[in-house]
Amino acid sequence: MMNERISSQTLASAATGRSDFVQIIDVVKKFGDATALNQVSLTVRKNELFALLGSSGCGKSTLLRILAGFETATSGKILIDGEDVARIPPYKRPVNMMFQSYALFPHMSVESNIAFGLKQEGLPAAEIRERVGDVLELVQMGKYARRKPHQLSGGQQQRVALARSLVKRPKLLLLDEPMSALDKKIRQQTQLELVNILHRVDVTCIMVTHDQEEAMTMAHRLAVMSEGEVVQVGVPSQVYEYPNCRFSAEFIGSTNLFPGVVSEDEPDHIFVDSSALPARLYISHGITGPVGMEVFISIRPERVQLSRSKPQQTCNWGQGVVKDVAYLGSYTLYHVELESGMRVMANLSSLLLTEIEAPAYGDEVFVSWSESSPVVLTS
Secondary structure, eight states: OHHHHHHHHHHHHHHHTSOEEEEEEEEEEEETTEEEEEEEEEEEETTOEEEEEOOTTSSHHHHHHHHHTSSOOSEEEEEETTEEOTTSOGGGSSEEEEOTTOOOOTTSOHHHHHHHHHHHTTOOHHHHHHHHHHHHHHTTOGGGTTOOGGGSOHHHHHHHHHHHHHTTOOSEEEEESTTTTSOHHHHHHHHHHHHHHHHHHTOEEEEEESOHHHHHHHOSEEEEEETTEEEEEEOHHHHHHSOSSHHHHHHSSOOEEEEEEEEEEETTEEEEEOTTOSSOEEESSOOSSOTTOEEEEEEOGGGOEEESSOOSOSSSEEEEEEEEEEEOSSEEEEEEEETTSOEEEEEEEHHHHTTSOOOOTTOEEEEEOOTTSOEEEOO
């Protein structure tokens, strides 16, 4: 699995230099008095797998439907391969959409489901057979060609839905929560399979999901959305390690947020005073902001260390009591309640816990982290 993930990261690097294929420019969508999308601007590169990530109601599915032509933007422009698609009806756009429910025809075989769109276009029978055969081989469903959808597993149905979308050779493929109908084990395997299939056919893809792990695993880049707006865009590692606001920090994974005030600001470091901790916070990079500015310091749980004795460092530590312990296989999640009442999360790997005396519920412990671990958030 690790080798396949590295392969996906390599694809991300390859996509970085490519030109903008989809341009979403100042798109607004209103339903009556409610604003679903507010001045959304994004670009998606050719052959890129781009994820729209956010909670329910954030506007990501509405944006996908506008791209497909099922909704019309109140204002703004959408260009696909340089062409303004505002006046192009859905069936004439170079776009195909794979729905969350897969929407397979239950009375048709696998190959008939895949061929349906081509028959509607009136293509010659020989070309239809060739194209259907090619995509069946691509998604490894050739031996199931005569089966009906109810005779397939969830993962197999998803492959058929993908093949039906790809057989029309769209310039842009839209995926709406593509893994939501699958259980966790199948979903993890299918995520990587889907990435590899899409890479082989050289299609540009925009995917909507609320699943952070899915977006992080599959996408070259992702956009975090909240209340109809894009709050951050970047490659998964960048968005996770360097969130630009509290929403991104809390939505992508888990984080500890310490409120504080900048007490010293230098070009290469800052100090922050927080009522949640007995020691000052030291961050090994500067920020653009005055002394006295209120900030939040984000520290990921995997960067928090636990110890039974007080750390040697003078900054970036606190003392508390273990209030919750959750064993999650590869790591154990600790909740430590500090003397200030704030709870701090710490992820300790299972390998590390075999080498130390693992803290238990009710133990008094110290939490600490390095000066390079925190990220300063001003909003």
